[in-house]
Amino acid sequence: MxxxxxxxxxxxxxxxxxxxxxxxxxxxxxxxxxxxxxxxxxxxxxxxxxxxxxxxxxxxxxxAQLQPFIDLLAGFRETWNAQQEEVWTEYRLMRTMVSTMYDSFRAHRTGVLGVASSAEAMDQDVARETRAVLDQVFQDVTEIGKQEARRRGWFSEVNLELSIRMIIGMVASMTVLEPLFVPGGRARPSRDQIIDHLTNLVLYGIRLEPPDPATDTAADTGVDTGTDTGTAHPSE
Incomplete structure (x- = not known):
């Protein structure tokens, strides 16, 4: 046989x-x-x-490990290009950006964790190239952010790259460390609830200053606080 x-x-x-x-x-x-x-x-x-x-x-x-960040940049560019002719609302744009990050990091959660756990043990050449790839992603996203800052006028370009790094880090942490920080069981929020909440955190925090009571009202931001999820959901 x-x-x-x-x-x-x-x-x-x-x-x-x-x-x-x-x-x-x-x-x-x-x-x-x-x-x-x-x-x-x-x-x-x-x-x-x-x-x-x-x-x-x-x-x-x-x-194997840097692909999530390359995919992330491609997703940001696609989103930004989609709203060039007809400008989206701040909430729609930010929510799309946050959901792009969240879904990308969830799909590559193991890879993101691998980069984080390997960072201090990499040889110098690998560490340098990894940092260069990440820096390029942050710089490219910052350029998109600066153009949006000039067009929309309600947040500043000052220290914008640091803000973007922290925003991406926050969303990455919520995917990689989700079992530790997201409530479990019946209290577990859905994907959309997590993304809505992250979006609101980003929108309210990006100015890095207290809101102006004369202009920052529920009507101006489109916030509907009468929800039963504990998360404010701006309307489209």
Whole structure:
């Protein structure tokens, strides 16, 4: 009796297996403690395939762990371009941005956790490139924010990049650390309730100053405080 011929995996399938395995192992063990043998065993492939497809462990780390942030920037650009001709309300724009962040980080939660857990253990070249990718994302999003600040006029460009870094960090934390900070059981809020609440936190905090009572009214912001969820939901 002869054995059936082995099916050769497609290149794209092997790459996907390695990326998924690397994401999982880096998050579990951190960059320094992870070996290419660990990743190959997790993927169920020969270790030589790592070098064939990615070159080095650091190249694989970059491909596996930085993708969420690249996807995030692409999502921001798509959202911003969509409202260039017909300007969206502040709430609609911010909620779309927040939901883009939230969904991207949730989809890549393991990868985001891997970057966070590996940050201090990376070799200098990997750490430098990781920082460069993140800095570019923050700078590009800041440029979008500055154009919106000039167009809308109600928040300042001063320290805007720091605000954006903190906003993205807040949303990332709420996805990666969700089991610790989001109520569980029957009290657990839905995805939409979490996004609504995060959106309101961002909109109210971006000015970094107390609101002007003469202009910052419920009618001006569109806030409907008569909800039963504990979260104010601005109307569209």
């Amino acid at each position: 002869t054995n059936p011929p082995r099916t050769r995996r497609r290149t794209s399938e092997v790459r996907e297996l390695l990326l998924d395995a690397a994401t999982e192992v880096f998050a579990r063990k951190g960059y320094a403690a992870t070996t290419t043998d660990d990743i190959a065993a997790e993927a169920g492939v020969a270790r030589t395939l790592i070098f064939r497809h990615f070159g080095t462990k650091s190249d694989l780390f970059r491909a």
